[in-house]
Amino acid sequence: MNLTRAESIKLVEDITKEIKGLDFGNNRVIVAPVSINLASVVGAEKDKRIECSSQNMHFADSGAYTGEVSANILKDIDVNITLLGHSERREYFNEDDELLKLKVDQAMSKNIEVIFCFGEKLEDRQAENHFSVVASQITNALFHLEASNWKNIILAYEPVWAIGTGMTASPDQAQEMHAFIRNLVKENYNSDIADNVSILYGGSVKPTNAQEIFGKPDVDGGLIGGAALKADLFAGIIKAIC
Numbered sequence: 001m002n003l004t005r006a007e008s009i010k011l012v013e014d015i016t017k018e019i020k021g022l023d024f025g026n027n028r029v030i031v032a033p034v035s036i037n038l039a040s041v042v043g044a045e046k047d048k049r050i051e052c053s054s055q056n057m058h059f060a061d062s063g064a065y066t067g068e069v070s071a072n073i074l075k076d077i078d079v080n081i082t083l084l085g086h087s088e089r090r091e092y093f094n095e096d097d098e099l100l101k102l103k104v105d106q107a108m109s110k111n112i113e114v115i116f117c118f119g120e121k122l123e124d125r126q127a128e129n130h131f132s133v134v135a136s137q138i139t140n141a142l143f144h145l146e147a148s149n150w151k152n153i154i155l156a157y158e159p160v161w162a163i164g165t166g167m168t169a170s171p172d173q174a175q176e177m178h179a180f181i182r183n184l185v186k187e188n189y190n191s192d193i194a195d196n197v198s199i200l201y202g203g204s205v206k207p208t209n210a211q212e213i214f215g216k217p218d219v220d221g222g223l224i225g226g227a228a229l230k231a232d233l234f235a236g237i238i239k240a241i242c
Helices: 005-018 035-044 071-076 087-092 097-109 122-126 130-142 147-152 171-188 191-196 207-214 231-241
Strands: 029-031 050-052 081-084 113-118 153-157 199-201
Touching (some): 005 029, 097 147, 122 130, 171 191, 171 207
8 A cells, every 4th residue: 555646657767767678588677666657557558568456356346345456447448457355355354265256256356467466374384384374375276177277377476474574484494385385276277377376476675685586497487576566676576577
């Protein structure tokens, strides 16, 4: 819940300037402004290299769900990506696996790409339950999907204990969890899907640590929080992977 309309537009314009001429290769740059600013940011992004995602989406087509945003509303403003299951949605708005499964199903039915977020809290990590927590979150919300749906799934691992705390999972810890996630997908689907699904890391990524984290074989990119609010920092992270 950051930035006004004007601030959101300026941020994307500044990011665009910072990365002008940069070859993305097979990488993608996606921003997720607050819902009320989405249409303005989509309209202001001139060269369309930077894609836009919503931060959330409801599971119903329409109805008495005051304050919510539907898939049809998003698609009408050319937004075809949504975050689902972000740790803050889980923590502050009590979103559970059952609700997220409904949202995922709605996104798949509308051909909306999902950046699906999940991850363990500090107490889970300390109790060495982090693998089982992550496996449960992914299994309950995603493993009912048809194999064909996985072209519209991006996974985003958020160690909640490393978000906004200054703590960061070490590159080896990130790699260990990402390898576990990829193997979990392989066991439930196949090697092709597991090898091709993007698994992002989200937890206090900065330009100073991005290259080392992204250099791990199973870390395909980042889900960036505070650093994405400053064009030079976000551009530095983008340059670390492109």
